[in-house]
Amino acid sequence: xxxPILEAKGLHVAFNGVKAADDVSIAIHDGEFLAxxxxxxxxxxxxxxxxxxxxxxxxxxVLLDGHDxxxxxPRAIARRGVARAFQIPQLFSAQRVIDNMMLAxxxxxxxxxxVRPLETATRRDEAKALLDLVGLAxxxxxxxSALPEGHRKLLDIAVALALKPRLLLLDEPTSxxxxxxxxPLMEALMSALRQRGITALFxxxxxxxxARYASRVLVWNAGNIMAQGRPxxxxxxxxxxxxxxxxx
Amino acid sequence: xxxxxxxxxxxxxxxxxxxxxWLQFVLTLAIAKGFxxxxxxxxxxxxxxxxxHAMFFAASAYGVAFLARAGINDLGLLLILSVLAGALAGxxxxxxxxxxxxxxxxxLNLAVSMVFYALCAKLYGVTGGTDGxxxxxPAVFGIVFAxxxxxxxxxxxxxxxxxxxxxxxxxxxxxPLGHALSAVNTNEIRLEYLGIPVWAVLLIAYVISAAxxxxxxxxxxxxxxxxxxxxxxxxxxxxxxxxxxLGGIGGVPGAFIGxxxxxxxxxxxxxxxxxxxxIVGMTLIIVIMFMPQGVYGLFARKEAxxx
Ligand SMILES: Nc1ncnc2c1ncn2[C@@H]1O[C@H](COP(=O)(O)OP(=O)(O)OP(=O)(O)O)[C@@H](O)[C@H]1O
Ligand SMILES: [Mg+2]
Numbered sequence: 001x002x003x004p005i006l007e008a009k010g011l012h013v014a015f016n017g018v019k020a021a022d023d024v025s026i027a028i029h030d031g032e033f034l035a036x037x038x039x040x041x042x043x044x045x046x047x048x049x050x051x052x053x054x055x056x057x058x059x060x061x062v063l064l065d066g067h068d069x070x071x072x073x074p075r076a077i078a079r080r081g082v083a084r085a086f087q088i089p090q091l092f093s094a095q096r097v098i099d100n101m102m103l104a105x106x107x108x109x110x111x112x113x114x115v116r117p118l119e120t121a122t123r124r125d126e127a128k129a130l131l132d133l134v135g136l137a138x139x140x141x142x143x144x145s146a147l148p149e150g151h152r153k154l155l156d157i158a159v160a161l162a163l164k165p166r167l168l169l170l171d172e173p174t175s176x177x178x179x180x181x182x183x184p185l186m187e188a189l190m191s192a193l194r195q196r197g198i199t200a201l202f203x204x205x206x207x208x209x210x211a212r213y214a215s216r217v218l219v220w221n222a223g224n225i226m227a228q229g230r231p232x233x234x235x236x237x238x239x240x241x242x243x244x245x246x247x248x
Numbered sequence: 249x250x251x252x253x254x255x256x257x258x259x260x261x262x263x264x265x266x267x268x269x270w271l272q273f274v275l276t277l278a279i280a281k282g283f284x285x286x287x288x289x290x291x292x293x294x295x296x297x298x299x300x301h302a303m304f305f306a307a308s309a310y311g312v313a314f315l316a317r318a319g320i321n322d323l324g325l326l327l328i329l330s331v332l333a334g335a336l337a338g339x340x341x342x343x344x345x346x347x348x349x350x351x352x353x354x355x356l357n358l359a360v361s362m363v364f365y366a367l368c369a370k371l372y373g374v375t376g377g378t379d380g381x382x383x384x385x386p387a388v389f390g391i392v393f394a395x396x397x398x399x400x401x402x403x404x405x406x407x408x409x410x411x412x413x414x415x416x417x418x419x420x421x422x423x424p425l426g427h428a429l430s431a432v433n434t435n436e437i438r439l440e441y442l443g444i445p446v447w448a449v450l451l452i453a454y455v456i457s458a459a460x461x462x463x464x465x466x467x468x469x470x471x472x473x474x475x476x477x478x479x480x481x482x483x484x485x486x487x488x489x490x491x492x493x494l495g496g497i498g499g500v501p502g503a504f505i506g507x508x509x510x511x512x513x514x515x516x517x518x519x520x521x522x523x524x525x526x527i528v529g530m531t532l533i534i535v536i537m538f539m540p541q542g543v544y545g546l547f548a549r550k551e552a553x554x555x
Contacts, residue, residue, distance in 0.1 A: 052441070078443035090438040092431045099427060106424035107442040118424045163442065 003066055004029050005167050005199055006051060006082070011060035013046055019223040020046040021057065026218060026225070028167070033190070034201045035210045035231075038220030039243070044203040045087055047220075048169050052084050053077045064167075083165035087172050087203075089156035093145035097136060097155055100144055101127035104162035127162070133188050134158045135181065150177045154185065161192065168193065170202035174209055182206065186213055211235065254501065261508075262407060265400075272403050274515050275508070276471045279406040282507035283464030285491035286417060287457035289503045292492055293421070294450060295433035296349070299485045300357030301461045303341075303364045306480035308334040308462030309469035310368065313381035323386040323405075327466055334462015335455050342454030346447055361485055368477035380476030383469040399471065406467050413463065414500045420456065421500070429453050461488075490528070494535055 004027035013021040020043035028034050036044050049055045051062050053074045061070045069077055078084075092100050102123045131137050134154040139147060144155060153176045160168055173189070174182045190213055193200050204210050210217060210231060217234040219227040227237050234240055265272035284305045291298050311333040312326050320326060345356055368375045375381060385398045393401060420426050428449045431439050439446050469475045478484065487510070495506030513531065517524045 074437075074440045075443050075445060078441050084441055090435055090441065092434045092438065094434050095427070095430065103424065103427050103431060104442050106427075107444050112425065113423055115419050115423060117419070117422045118427045119422075159438070159442075 002029060004063075005065060006201075007063040007066075008047070008051060009061050009063070011047070011050060011057045011062075013043070013050065013055070013057050013223075019043075021050070021060075022223040024060070024223065024225060028199060028201055030199055031197070031215075032199055032201075033193070033213055033215045035214035035217045036201065036203045036220055037205070037207070037210060037217060038226075042220045043223045044220050045171055048084065048171055048201075048203070051077075051169065052082060078163065081166040082169065083160040083163040083167070084169045085153075085157040085160040085171060085173060087175070089149075089152040091144045091152060091155060091159070093143075095144060096140070097131065097142055097144050097147070098124065098127050098140040100155060100159055101130060101162055104159045108163055130158045130161055131155075133161070133192055134185065135188070150181065153177055157189070161198075164196070165198060168198050168200045170200060172203050172205060174204065174206050182209065183212075207235070258407065258411060262404070265403060272399060273471060274511050276399070276403045276406055277468060278508045278511035279410050279504065280464040280467035280471060281488065281491060281511065282410065282504035283413065283467070284461040285464075285488045285495065285507050286414070286500060286503035287460035287464075288488045289492040289495065289500075290417065290421075290429070290453055290457045290460070293426075293430045293433065294453060296450070297354045297489060298357040298457070299354050299482065299489060300359075300361030301457065301488050302482070302484035303357075303361035303480050304334045304337055304458040304461035305465035305468065305484070305488075306368065306475065306477070307337050307364065308465035309383065309475035309479055310375065310381065311462075312466050312469050313383050313475050316384050316386065317381070321384065321386045322390075323388045323402075323470075326386055327463070330466035331459050331463050334465065335459040337462070338455040338458020339451070342451050342458065346450035346454055358482055358485065361480055362482060365477055365480040365482070368480060375477070378477055380474050382474050383472070385473075386470070395473075402467065402470050409463070409467075410504060413460070414504070417456075417460070418500045425449060425452060490532060494532065 007025075007027045009025050011021040011024040013019070024047070026047075036047070038044055046055070050057050053069065053072045053076065056071065061068055063069065064077070064080055064082065069080070072080075092103065095103075099118065102118050105123050105126055106118055128137065128140060131140055134157055136151060136154055136158065139151060139155075144152065147155065153173070157170065157173055160170075174185065177185055186209055192198075202214075204214075214231050217228060217231050218225055219234060219237075219240050221243060226243070227234055227240050261275060265275060284301055287304070288298055288301050308330040311330050315326055315329060320329070341357075341360055345353060345360070348356055369378055371377070385392065385395050388398070388401055421429075428439065428444055432446055432449060436446050439449075465475075465479065468479070491506040491510055492503055493506075494509065495502030495504070510528070513527060514524060517527050
């Protein structure tokens with residue numbers, strides 16, 4: 001097999017004695033859509049926090065293309081092509097939806113121009129196209145704090161896509177998104193990821209979404225990987241059915 | 249378009265001193281303070297309140313006085329050097345101040361400016377102590393005007409600079425850097441995850457704000473003809489914050505409108521002795537009550553930092 005894009009080796013993290021990661025190793029390869037499932041509080045978000053440099057593991061390391069990024073800042077890791085969409089949307093709430101998008105687009109090109117406006121025709125078009133993709137085309141000029149939670153979630157994903165990442169980490173992309181919008185969103189997202197050659201890791205609670213879109217599933221439980229494999233393999237595992245699928 | 253009302257307002261300012269000559273000094277000083285308040289307003293965009301910007305105002309006025317003492321007496325050159333001095337002081341102070349937020353940022357700015365004030369007041373041999381230093385009338389393109397003529401030249405130059413610098417600052421605020429600055433106020437985490445270095449965004453803003461205060465200080469020095477330590481006193485810094493808040497957060501014209509309003513109010517109130525602070529206080533209360541959104545924006549809660 002080829003060298004993984006992202007690899008975590010022997011991660012240990014504990015909060016006040018509670019183990020959020022206990023000797024965890026994972027690898028994600030080019031073109032995969034790796035789903036992580038597991039009960040609430042089992043450490044899934046913590047894993048994303050470690051992989052993006054937001055928190056440091058007590059021991060273990062994270063490699064991106066074989067280079068150690070364990071001690072890098074979220075900023076440095078973002079600049080290496082890893083984008084993240086958050087469980088709780090992280091937006092510039094006081095700004096318009098379109099400005100959130102254009103600032104993300106500018107982050108990868110002309111941020112340091114203090115004289116050219118943020119809003120250019122090309123940037124606006126590009127932002128609109130991404131908003132259209134997640135179904136927010138009609139909200140472009142609204143202040144983002146005015147959006148319903150589900151739409152804030154979508155905007156957060158669009159912002160991450162605007163960074164044109166190689167690897168996208170999605171923390172429960174469909175939570176808060178209405179059941180009706182869930183599958184259209186996933187369809188649009190998956191085709192965008194394929195088209196742009198973006199590898200993705202997503203934490204997900206909706207087992208139907210996982211079964212349909214994941215190329216591989218990793219089951220997380222109490223800071224450990226309990227099982228992993230193709231969705232059909234994992235879902236037929238009795239222990240997983242009882243501990244995770246039943247719960248979710 | 250807001251261009252037309254703005255142009256009419258600037259024109260009115262330009263003719264006002266012809267009708268009432270005593271207003272020329274008041275208006276020049278108001279514009280000078282407007283520049284410094286604009287500097288404070290730039291930082292307010294990021295949710296940072298500096299209660300120390302009078303330091304840069306004073307530093308640049310002292311800079312002009314020192315340069316004049318050293319024999320440089322060209323107005324253009326002095327203005328450029330003073331803005332550079334303000335920017336340099338801003339880069340030095342900013343490089344450590346931009347790591348702080350909220351009350352810590354406000355208090356550290358205050359503390360640094362008080363140290364500066366004390367130095368200006370105590371180093372009698374260098375700065376003339378509380379007597380301050382004279383700022384002589386400089387030459388304008390090689391011509392030395394009589395003082396009243398120079399004051400008129402200074403007023404119209406300040407007015408022109410207000411428009412030009414105001415437009416430049418507006419451009420900056422509309423640029424990606426300016427938007428990133430406002431974004432610091434709402435979500436630093438997202439900024440970091442966009443790969444944008446928050447400290448650099450803030451440092452650039454700090455340098456710009458100090459340079460603006462420096463420009464204001466130089467103009468004030470020329471208008472008054474003297475620089476004293478009180479330029480840097482904390483009440484002067486407080487006034488700048490007051491003007492920035494009065495003028496409304498964010499808008500470039502707001503800083504100048506706030507400064508004009510306060511200076512005109514001041515000159516109207518001096519006849520009624522002692523009531524100046526009362527009037528200012530009442531005005532601020534009224535403004536805060538009738539524009540809660542503007543002030544609210546400053547204290548609005550940030551987003552949760554749990555991810
Ligand atoms: N910064 C922190 N400080 C203290 N404890 C934390 C911190 N972050 C996470 N934890 C704890 O670590 C454990 C794992 O949390 P984490 O958010 O990673 O779980 P999760 O799998 O993402 O859960 P959910 O499905 O609810 O999102 C929880 O017990 C949580 O309370
Ligand atoms: Mg989570």
